[in-house]
Amino acid sequence: MSSSDTCEPHHDWFGSLLTAGLVVGLIVSYLPQHFRIISKGSSEGFSPWFLLLGATSSAAGMLNMWTLQWGIVKCCKKLSFGSCVESLGGIFQVSTQWFMFTMILVLYMIYFPPHLKYAVATIDTHDMRGIQHVKTNVKTDTWRLSITLSWVVVVHMAFITAVTFFLLTSTTPSPEGVEAHNAQIAMWATFLGVSSAVLAAIQYCPQIFHTFRLKLVGALSIPMMCIQSPGAALMVLSIALRPGTDWTSWIMFAVSGVMQATLLIMCIAWKFRQRRLHIDDFGHPLPLDADDPSAPLLVAGDAGLPVSNAMGQAMRDEVYEDEAGMQEEVSDIEIVRAMLGENTPLLKGGRRRNTAGSGGSSGSRGKGWFKAIRRASGN
Incomplete structure (x- = not known):
């Protein structure tokens, strides 16, 4: 291929349509995750290590594509706008993926749960107030780690971007064409591709472990993973068909697709578990529906853990039996009082006149009092 043929436009309608569909699909697939964090007002459930590795991996993959297709980028000044956009489809694709994922990290920091930012001190006041929980200004380990890893992402992006464009602008392409790079650029592109694949x-791994330990979906978006897991295969195919790319350009997406499918299966399993326990994605009890036989009852005390309906019904039956027993005891007392009436001497030596005018002795009245108690007690 001569130098004059380097900037000739090459139309590949299948590749262009596939790339355009994938760019739109990437945006559509990430939007549910962005919207979920914003609507819930919480990014709880994400592992900061997952976001660090994802942001650095996507950044390295994006700059790998820029490096391998730099010659095509330079040709845009000689091509029409439409031909330029078509030729840069692969760059648009990986750049969109990097931007949309990095936005998750940005939203994670913005909507980090306030109650997890600062440590809470437990103080015993030794008075009627009892034990008090006081919020301090000391950052929690998770919040401090999230801040540190966010700065690592910024520094990593700045470093690899500076090195990439320094190499691309300070070397002269060989005359054989865009596919022939000098040794330094080729080594740097390979480093970016391999590091992207390793990070991916x-x-x-940390997100799978975090979700497994938490046993909750949290702020993770299942619709996003349902779209992206099978879409990873199309990403691999689209990038592999691009000129100037090699296995280092698409391996990151292949590995990510397999790992994301694993996380998706786990989240679906936890979704069924949450439904069985009648809790939401963050572990909070859902409003109970009295007509729903599957809804668990909440036990006051301990941690308010949900129990089964059968156990809850047994507890309620026990309470009802205790109440019934108390009512029977009260009824027995009322019967005795009714039978005794006003003729019962309540004080020793007391005298009352019989309302019927009978002149029975105090001894006979005492015997009647004991007989009434015996009849009330069933003896």
């Missing part, structure tokens, strides 16, 4: 391979 371990990216989902």
Whole structure:
């Protein structure tokens, strides 16, 4: 291929349509996750390590594509706008993926749960106030780690961007064409691609472990993963068809697709578990529906843990039996009082006149009093 043929436009309608569909699909797939964090007002459930690895992996993959297709980027000044956009489809694709994922990290920091930012001190006041929980200005380990890892993402992005464009602008392309890079650029592109794949391979490990330990979906978006998991195969195909790319350009998306599918299966399993326990994605009890036989009852005390309906019904039956027993005891007392009437001497030596005018002795009245008690007690 001569130098004059380097900037000739090459139309590939299948590749262009596939790339355009994937760019739109990436945006559509990430929007549910962005909207979920914003609407819930919480990013609880994300692992900061997952976000760090994902942001650095996508950044390295994006700059790998820029490096390998830099010659095509330079040709845009000789091509029409439409031909330029078509030729840069792969760059648009990986750049969109980097931007949309990095936005998750930004939203994670903005909507980090306030109650998890600062440590709470437990103080015993030794008075009627009892034990008090006081919020301090000391950052929690998770919040401090999130801040540190966010700065790592910023520094990493600034460093690899500076190195990439320094190499691209300070070297002269070889005359054989865009596919022939000098040794330094080729080594740097390989480093970016391999590091992106390695980071992507371990990216989902902390999130999978965090979600498994939490046993809750949290702020993770299942619709996003349902779209992206099968879409990873199309991403691999689209990038592999681009000129100037190699396995280092698409391996990151292949590894990410497999790991994300694993996380998706786990989240679906936890979704069924949450429904069974009648709790939301963050572990908070849902409003109970009296007509729903599957809804668990909440036990006051301990941690307010949900119990089964059968156990809850047994507890209610026990309470009802205790109340019934108390009512029977009260009824027995009322019967005795009714039978005794006004003729019962309540004080020793007391004298009352019989309302019927009978002149029975105090001894006979005492015997009647004991007989009434015996009849009331059933003896």
